[in-house]
Amino acid sequence: MDVLSRAVMCFCLMGWMTLGWSNAAQYTSINMKRNIDKLKVHYKISKDQLFNGNPVFPKDTFEDSEQRVLMSVVLDVYLSIFSQMLNQTGDQEVRERLDQVKGKVQETQKHYFLGRVPELRTHLQNLWAIKTSDTTVQGKALSEFITIYEKASKLAHEIHLKKDNRRKRRQAQRLKSHIM
Structure with missing residues (x-):
């Protein structure tokens, strides 16, 4: 396949992806x-x-x-x-x-x-x-803070790991496709 044919095919594919995938009506009867x-x-x-x-x-x-x-x-x-x-x-x-x-x-x-x-x-x-201006609520929130913060930090770490693993998989796939 010559360069011009590849360019035309790539251009058509990009157009199809942008128009086809963005068309929300494709699932509507x-x-x-x-x-x-x-x-x-x-x-x-x-x-x-x-x-x-x-x-x-x-x-x-x-x-x-x-x-x-x-x-x-x-x-x-x-x-x-x-x-x-x-x-x-x-x-x-x-x-x-x-x-x-x-x-x-x-x-x-x-x-x-x-x-x-x-x-x-x-x-x-x-x-x-929650009434954030209430002093009782503020005191209770402070006593619960470390537990909640630890939970949030653990969740943030798990999300970061998932994103990092996805990035690594994409990089490995790109490397594999370039080698072949």
Whole structure:
């Protein structure tokens, strides 16, 4: 294969990877897309409202383990939104489409994301509700600090080791591919 053919193939592959992999719709059925398109027509909002620079669910840069928790909560919010929409509409066709979409979200969440997220959410809400200005809370927090800090340090070390091991595996694979 000549250099030009390799360059064209590389360019096509890069384009396919960028466009193909970034396309979130590749896992969405035609029926689901059709339902969403019909619902968007029914719940139409102005372009100014749609493209105001403030998405409902902003993009994030969390790691895989964090993404699972985050996605479960996002799907939970969608279920709540769809439930509200169902309660607010009398249109039978809209209700059927919302039921179908909501069912798919529930199925996806149940099979891939649910786990212990409800308990985790409750735990996080309790943590955010701690009254940090309360002197009793401050005293208790100080007495628990060393134990918590040791646990956090151990977890940070384990995360660092996993990242380091992944880096070493990638380097070994690169070296192996260059040798062959």
